[in-house]
Amino acid sequence: MAGIARATIGEKIERGGKAKAPGTTRERILESSAELFRRQGYTGTGVKRIVAEARAPFGSVYHFFPGGKEQLGAEAIRTSGALYARLFATIAAQAPDVPSAVGEFFAGAAETLVETDYADACPIATVALEVASTSEPLRKASAEVFESWIAGATAYFAAAGIPVTRARELAFSMLSLLEGAFVFCRAMRTTEPLAIAGASAVAEVGAALAEA
Amino acid sequence: MAGIARATIGEKIERGGKAKAPGTTRERILESSAELFRRQGYTGTGVKRIVAEARAPFGSVYHFFPGGKEQLGAEAIRTSGALYARLFATIAAQAPDVPSAVGEFFAGAAETLVETDYADACPIATVALEVASTSEPLRKASAEVFESWIAGATAYFAAAGIPVTRARELAFSMLSLLEGAFVFCRAMRTTEPLAIAGASAVAEVGAALAEA
DNA sequence: CTCCTTCTTGATAGATCGCTCTAGTGAGGG
DNA sequence: CCCTCACTAGAGCGATCTATCAAGAAGGAG
Numbered sequence: 001m002a003g004i005a006r007a008t009i010g011e012k013i014e015r016g017g018k019a020k021a022p023g024t025t026r027e028r029i030l031e032s033s034a035e036l037f038r039r040q041g042y043t044g045t046g047v048k049r050i051v052a053e054a055r056a057p058f059g060s061v062y063h064f065f066p067g068g069k070e071q072l073g074a075e076a077i078r079t080s081g082a083l084y085a086r087l088f089a090t091i092a093a094q095a096p097d098v099p100s101a102v103g104e105f106f107a108g109a110a111e112t113l114v115e116t117d118y119a120d121a122c123p124i125a126t127v128a129l130e131v132a133s134t135s136e137p138l139r140k141a142s143a144e145v146f147e148s149w150i151a152g153a154t155a156y157f158a159a160a161g162i163p164v165t166r167a168r169e170l171a172f173s174m175l176s177l178l179e180g181a182f183v184f185c186r187a188m189r190t191t192e193p194l195a196i197a198g199a200s201a202v203a204e205v206g207a208a209l210a211e212a
Numbered sequence: 213m214a215g216i217a218r219a220t221i222g223e224k225i226e227r228g229g230k231a232k233a234p235g236t237t238r239e240r241i242l243e244s245s246a247e248l249f250r251r252q253g254y255t256g257t258g259v260k261r262i263v264a265e266a267r268a269p270f271g272s273v274y275h276f277f278p279g280g281k282e283q284l285g286a287e288a289i290r291t292s293g294a295l296y297a298r299l300f301a302t303i304a305a306q307a308p309d310v311p312s313a314v315g316e317f318f319a320g321a322a323e324t325l326v327e328t329d330y331a332d333a334c335p336i337a338t339v340a341l342e343v344a345s346t347s348e349p350l351r352k353a354s355a356e357v358f359e360s361w362i363a364g365a366t367a368y369f370a371a372a373g374i375p376v377t378r379a380r381e382l383a384f385s386m387l388s389l390l391e392g393a394f395v396f397c398r399a400m401r402t403t404e405p406l407a408i409a410g411a412s413a414v415a416e417v418g419a420a421l422a423e424a
Numbered sequence: 425c426t427c428c429t430t431c432t433t434g435a436t437a438g439a440t441c442g443c444t445c446t447a448g449t450g451a452g453g454g
Numbered sequence: 455c456c457c458t459c460a461c462t463a464g465a466g467c468g469a470t471c472t473a474t475c476a477a478g479a480a481g482g483a484g
Contacts, residue, residue, distance in 0.1 A: 025461080041342040044255035047442060057463045062443070064461095069442065119345045125395050129338040130253040132398035133331045142399045172408040176392030183337050183391045184384070186344040187354045196384040200416065237431080258471065269433050274473065276431090281472065 026064040028054040034076040039119045042073050042127045042138065073127065074141040080123040081145030085152050098160045098209060099202045102174060106198025109178065110191040118189050121182035149175060157205070161212045170208055174201045238276040240266040246288040251331045254285055254339045254350070285339065286353040292335035293357030297364055310372045310421060311414045314386060318410025321390065322403040330401050333394035361387060369417070373424045382420055386413045 023031070032053035036045040047069055051058050065071045088105055095101035112120050128142035153171035158164050181197035235243070244265035248257040259281055263270050277283045300317055307313035324332050340354035365383035370376050393409035 039345050041253060041255060043253060044342055044346065046440075048440085057461085058443095059445090059463060060461070117345075121341075126341040128395055128399045129333075129341060130256055133251050133329075134256065139399060139401075143401070146396055146399055169408045169412070172393070172396070172405050173389065173412040176389050176396065176405060176409045176412075177385065178392060179395045180388030180390060180392030181384070183340060184358055184388065187340045187351060187358055189351075189355070193384050193388060196381045197388045200381075200385040200388075204412065204416075259473085260471080269431085271433060271475090272431070 025054075025056045025060050029056050029061055029064065029072070030076055030079060033072050034080040034123065037073065037076055037127050038080070038121075038123050039126075041130050043130060047072075070135065070137055073131075073135075073138050077124050077127060077138065077141040077145055081142075081148065084123050085149055088149075088152070092156055098157065099206045101156075102205050103198055103202045106178065106181075106194055106201065109182075110185075110194045110198075113182075113185055113191060113194065118186050121186050122179055125179055125182060146175075157208070160209060162208050163212065166208055166212075170205060173204055177201045237266075237268045237272050241268050241273055241276065241284070242288060242291060245284050246292040246335065249285065249288055249339050250292070250333075250335045251338075253342050255342060259284075282347060282349055285343070285347075285350050289336050289339060289350065289353040289357055293354075293360065296335050297361055300361075301364070304368055310369065311418045313368075314417050315410055315414045318390065318393075318406055318413065321394075322397075322406045322410075325394075325397055325403060325406065330398050333398055334391055337391055337394060358387075369420070372421060374420050375424065378420055378424075382417060385416055389413050 029050065033045075033050050036050060036053060047061055048058065050072070051061060061072065062068065065075070067074075087108075091105050091108065092098075092101040095104055109121070124142050124145055127138065128146070131138040131142070133139075150168065150171045153174060154164065154168045157167035157170050162170065177197040177200055178194075181193040184193035185191055241262060245257075245262050248262060248265060259273055260270065262284070263273060273284065274280065277287070279286075299320075303317050303320065304310075304313040307316055321333070336354050336357055339350065340358070343350040343354070345351075362380065362383045365386060366376065366380045369379035369382050374382065389409040389412055390406075393405040396405035397403055
């Protein structure tokens with residue numbers, strides 16, 4: 001309780017006065033963790049590197065994340081997973097119809113990929129594959145994020161009039177197409193797979209809407 | 213030349229006479245590398261662990277793979293990638309028609325996943341994501357494998373009468389669905405995503421065949 | 425037999441890993 | 455005022471990482 005209040009105060013008065021990167025130390029550590037894990041994976045990223053990127057003291061990692069690297073990984077998965085879900089929601093809210101929303105989401109993903117030199121694809125897929133057979137806490141964190149994405153997309157399609165069972169299938173298809181295309185795009189350094197997968201997803205959603 | 217001849221002889225006379233696992237030392241190292249990389253990723257797998265699994269002397273890794281772990285990774289990617297392509301070819305050759313082949317491939321993948329406790333999915337996806345932004349040699353190796361898969365699937369669909377351009381799109385869609393479903397299956401420990409992705413792939417292939 | 429090459433074997437170097445520990449800093453409360 | 459405590463700061467620990475090296479075993483060629 002007190003700790004949370006302190007942190008909130010600290011955030012506002014920018015403690016210490018030093019001109020560091022914006023955000024609290026905890027936030028900066030979490031952000032750089034998420035970024036590095038996304039790009040190089042969990043085991044491929046050292047804690048030293050994380051604090052260097054975050055311009056944070058090494059000891060602060062274990063102050064804010066007593067569970068160590070694993071807790072850091074779990075929180076990074078959850079927060080960046082939630083962020084990605086909000087990204088889709090934002091695009092969906094602005095799009096004129098459902099197929100457009102899907103198409104724009106894939107197009108936006110391709111744009112991000114090119115802008116970041118094919119580094120930023122799915123925020124958690126790399127870690128999810130790495131830890132699926134080695135760390136239950138991290139595997140569960142990624143599973144929960146994926147399940148929330150599926151649930152969100154299912155609700156979105158269902159709201160457009162598609163039966164829930166079919167909507168859930170659509171959600172899995174669309175997200176599988178996206179994740180799979182990410183794998184190919186990053187390895188081959190081209191957005192062609194994402195363009196094709198996007199077109200396929202749009203077509204499938206369109207067909208499901210026509211049926212309903 | 214001489215080295216290759218020697219290795220072939222060595223393979224047959226099972227040098228040393230010790231009752232090790234079958235295959236040459238080089239083959240065993242490559243096999244256990246491929247298996248461990250597939251399950252825990254590249255950075256998550258140590259050379260010590262590889263030789264322990266392969267029942268091979270530590271130094272032999274650097275005798276057969278002077279390029280070290282990176283060369284080991286590249287060769288593992290290429291050989292297991294080629295093996296996976298042959299698996300699809302085998303299934304395709306036995307299936308009565310194209311949609312059946314696709315459906316059986318997805319079903320077989322799901323079966324393997326359950327049998328290996330969700331460990332063995334795509335042989336190279338985990339490594340591909342990990343190294344895409346950190347090692348050009350490994351990234352290229354995975355890109356070449358993916359490209360060969362796409363080329364193989366494109367030729368297969370084209371042989372069934374589908375126009376080449378459409379066939380290539382189908383290949384990307386099918387493999388994206390597969391790779392994406394693998395990510396979800398491993399994290400969520402269920403084959404539901406693979407079943408849905410498989411049905412979607414079969415439907416898309418069927419529609420393309422109907423057009424042609 | 426000796427010489428030569430191939431391959432085995434493990435000790436070890438040097439770097440880096442995740443993590444712990446202690447000391448120090450500075451703002452808020454009594 | 456001083457005391458408290460959240461946070462900063464980084465040296466250092468043991469373990470593990472990749473890679474090298476020197477010594478030796480085994481079989482073929484002369």
